[in-house]
Amino acid sequence: MTEEQCTGEYEDEDVRNERSRVFRLTSNPQQFQQDEGPQAQPVVLVKSLRKEFSQESLCGNCCCCADDEPPKKKISVRSLSIGVDAGEVLGLLGHNGAGKTTTMKIMTGETAPTRGTVRVAGHSITINQDDAFKTLGYCPQHDALWKNVTVREHLELYARIRGVRSKDLNRLISTYLTGLHINEHANKQTQHCSGGTRRKLSYAMAMVGAPKVVLLDEPSTGMDPKSKRFLWDTILASFHGKRCAMLTTHSMEEADALCSRVGIMVKGELRCLGSTQHLKNLYGAGYTLEIKLKHIENVYSETPVESQPSSSQEQLQLDQSTDHIAPVISNCIDNRSMALRNFVTDLFPSATLEESFADRLVYSVPQQAVSSLAECFSRLEKAKTELDIEEYSFSQTTLEQVFLKFAHYDEETSSVQ
Numbered sequence: 001m002t003e004e005q006c007t008g009e010y011e012d013e014d015v016r017n018e019r020s021r022v023f024r025l026t027s028n029p030q031q032f033q034q035d036e037g038p039q040a041q042p043v044v045l046v047k048s049l050r051k052e053f054s055q056e057s058l059c060g061n062c063c064c065c066a067d068d069e070p071p072k073k074k075i076s077v078r079s080l081s082i083g084v085d086a087g088e089v090l091g092l093l094g095h096n097g098a099g100k101t102t103t104m105k106i107m108t109g110e111t112a113p114t115r116g117t118v119r120v121a122g123h124s125i126t127i128n129q130d131d132a133f134k135t136l137g138y139c140p141q142h143d144a145l146w147k148n149v150t151v152r153e154h155l156e157l158y159a160r161i162r163g164v165r166s167k168d169l170n171r172l173i174s175t176y177l178t179g180l181h182i183n184e185h186a187n188k189q190t191q192h193c194s195g196g197t198r199r200k201l202s203y204a205m206a207m208v209g210a211p212k213v214v215l216l217d218e219p220s221t222g223m224d225p226k227s228k229r230f231l232w233d234t235i236l237a238s239f240h241g242k243r244c245a246m247l248t249t250h251s252m253e254e255a256d257a258l259c260s261r262v263g264i265m266v267k268g269e270l271r272c273l274g275s276t277q278h279l280k281n282l283y284g285a286g287y288t289l290e291i292k293l294k295h296i297e298n299v300y301s302e303t304p305v306e307s308q309p310s311s312s313q314e315q316l317q318l319d320q321s322t323d324h325i326a327p328v329i330s331n332c333i334d335n336r337s338m339a340l341r342n343f344v345t346d347l348f349p350s351a352t353l354e355e356s357f358a359d360r361l362v363y364s365v366p367q368q369a370v371s372s373l374a375e376c377f378s379r380l381e382k383a384k385t386e387l388d389i390e391e392y393s394f395s396q397t398t399l400e401q402v403f404l405k406f407a408h409y410d411e412e413t414s415s416v417q
């Protein structure tokens with residue numbers, strides 16, 4: 001899948017391509033290797049995944065459905081095809097109920113897919129489950145811990161299962177306990193631990209022993225900032241070479257910081273997929289330019305000493321003439337603001353003024369208006385002294401804005417499932 005092909009419209013074609021590729025892969029693996037080479041296969045390969053839940057599982061005894069009505073279905077994942085390469089952290093984003101957790105649950109065998117296949121490190125999770133699961137680490141959204149087993153014992157068990165050598169065990173466990181600030185809870189049974197500590201333990205259990213593929217379902221939820229920092233650092237340091245991770249999060253900042261690519265799911269469908277930079281370029285509004293002028297008093301205080309009143313007599317004269325100062329300042333503000341507006345219009349003719357206050361202007365600048373960032377910054381720097389600019393920021397569209405665009409798209413196109 002190329003990054004250009006990352007809109008929902010193209011997905012049918014993608015699914016067809018994926019199907020024929022799966023067919024080739026399963027019918028003649030040698031042929032596949034010749035065509036695409038052993039390197040071409042992603043570590044995680046999800047193909048045409050679909051998950052339907054019956055109405056009964058939604059409403060228990062199904063007392064609300066009439067007998068003669070066909071059972072209703074809830075489609076949680078639709079035609080999801082996605083690959084995660086070695087060295088990659090792929091972020092799955094989406095509002096509540098978008099289908100992210102269901103996808104992960106299928107990948108870990110917790111939920112059976114209605115259709116589609118998942119291969120982890122070359123092993124099918126349905127045909128070759130044991131081998132597939134040996135390579136997987138999983139931090140589920142809801143902590144799955146033994147309540148009468150201690151924090152340390154959980155980590156020891158997982159580390160040993162993953163083949164960590166005895167001599168490395170203590171050092172490794174203490175790295176996680178210290179980094180996540182749960183040392184003092186190490187010997188507590190998890191039933192006596194707080195939600196935050198349990199969350200940190202779930203994350204450590206997924207990571208300890210360096211499994212080849214790690215699935216992290218909202219791992220940082222409820223964590224304090226220092227532990228979150230450790231989590232970010234370990235994720236950024238871990239997934240190089242042959243390992244990879246899939247991460248769901250509601251924090252766009254986190255996705256931007258950790259993920260090499262992100263996919264946005266809306267109502268079970270993957271609506272876009274690409275690097276964060278690519279998605280910002282493609283769907284973002286471009287840049288936001290915010291300029292704050294110096295406070296007018298600061299401009300006066302910066303005027304040379306000789307032009308300021310030197311004696312109390314002069315100060316008195318100045319005070320007596322204060323009636324004239326307000327309109328003068330007001331004129332000055334208008335002139336400075338006008339000069340600034342002219343400057344921005346000259347720099348970015350297609351920019352739109354979004355917000356305007358006496359000393360602060362916010363512009364939206366389209367992507368195409370910026371051909372050279374270096375030139376923009378050089379002109380802004382030069383204008384700083386000429387136009388009494390206190391500070392400015394020129395930043396690209398955030399992932400949050402891209403995400404909201406898709407949420408809006410969803411509202412416009414929502415259909416009954």
Ligand SMILES: Nc1ncnc2c1ncn2[C@@H]1O[C@H](COP(=O)(O)OP(=O)(O)OP(=O)(O)O)[C@@H](O)[C@H]1O
Nearest residue numbers: 053057058074076094095096097098099100101102
């Ligand atoms: N066992 C189930 N039975 C019926 N419906 C289910 C079941 N599990 C999930 N769903 C439905 O599938 C949809 C997708 O849920 P899922 O938990 O995968 O979303 P999500 O994107 O992970 O949301 P969140 O961010 O809240 O975790 C939801 O509408 C949910 O109600």
